[in-house]
Amino acid sequence: AQKVTQAQTEISVVEKEDVTLDCVYETRDTTYYLFWYKQPPSGELVFLIRRNSFDEQNEISGRYSWNFQKSTSSFNFTITASQVVDSAVYFCALSERNFGNEKLTFGTGTRLTIIP
Amino acid sequence: DTEVTQTPKHLVMGMTNKKSLKCEQHMGHRAMYWYKQKAKKPPELMFVYSYEKLSINESVPSRFSPECPNSSLLNLHLHALQPEDSALYLCASSQGTAPYNSPLHFGNGTRLTVT
Numbered sequence: 001a002q003k004v005t006q007a008q009t010e011i012s013v014v015e016k017e018d019v020t021l022d023c024v025y026e027t028r029d030t031t032y033y034l035f036w037y038k039q040p041p042s043g044e045l046v047f048l049i050r051r052n053s054f055d056e057q058n059e060i061s062g063r064y065s066w067n068f069q070k071s072t073s074s075f076n077f078t079i080t081a082s083q084v085v086d087s088a089v090y091f092c093a094l095s096e097r098n099f100g101n102e103k104l105t106f107g108t109g110t111r112l113t114i115i116p
Numbered sequence: 117d118t119e120v121t122q123t124p125k126h127l128v129m130g131m132t133n134k135k136s137l138k139c140e141q142h143m144g145h146r147a148m149y150w151y152k153q154k155a156k157k158p159p160e161l162m163f164v165y166s167y168e169k170l171s172i173n174e175s176v177p178s179r180f181s182p183e184c185p186n187s188s189l190l191n192l193h194l195h196a197l198q199p200e201d202s203a204l205y206l207c208a209s210s211q212g213t214a215p216y217n218s219p220l221h222f223g224n225g226t227r228l229t230v231t
Contacts, residue, residue: 033217035219037220037222042224043204043206043224043225043227044120044206044222044223044224044225045159045206045208045220045222046222047219047220047221050217050219052217091158091159095217103161103172104161104220106158106159107158108157108158109156109157109158111156
């Protein structure tokens with residue numbers, strides 16, 4: 001069965017510091033997708049990134065970057081020069097190709113607080 | 117602003133009430149979802165509709181009844197709820213008919229309190 005572990009329950013950093021959110025996953029499938037979602041206090045989950053299992057290239061989008069390493073089953077998320085608006089709960093998620101029963105498995109989330 | 121609209125934003129209901137949550141999207145997405153989220157927990161899948169047909173029911177109690185009148189609308193009918201059903205109810209949609217490779221687009225949620 002698929003599983004996503006976000007060991008960091010809460011993280012607090014001072015504004016402008018860099019911060020990395022860890023995500024470790026388990027799957028028996030060779031074809032799968034990994035996602036990161038952000039949930040600000042307003043409630044909606046905002047899609048940040050999708051990565052398929054065959055693409056191990058790291059990705060950078062502005063202050064956000066993602067490091068996907070299949071060898072360690074990790075998909076970590078780094079925010080550079082953090083800002084107060086980055087304060088939110090961040091969820092890592094995994095979906096496998098399981099025809100007719102595809103589901104998205106979320107990790108337990110990391111609550112990130114940026115201190116001004 | 118989110119492209120998935122949920123109403124109402126807040127709902128307080130008694131255990132004998134009947135109420136409905138509504139969700140609307142106009143992105144042409146073919147799959148729609150209901151999730152339940154308790155405080156400090158990840159979202160839990162309840163139902164999935166693909167092409168307006170119920171494709172996944174995660175063994176949700178019958179006091180929750182989903183309905184998909186058309187490809188843009190998703191309702192969740194509530195009846196005889198329990199206080200432990202108090203949670204944030206999130207609607208989502210996706211372009212693909214499975215969350216396998218399509219990102220989910222979420223609404224702001226309805227915060228439900230059962231008294």
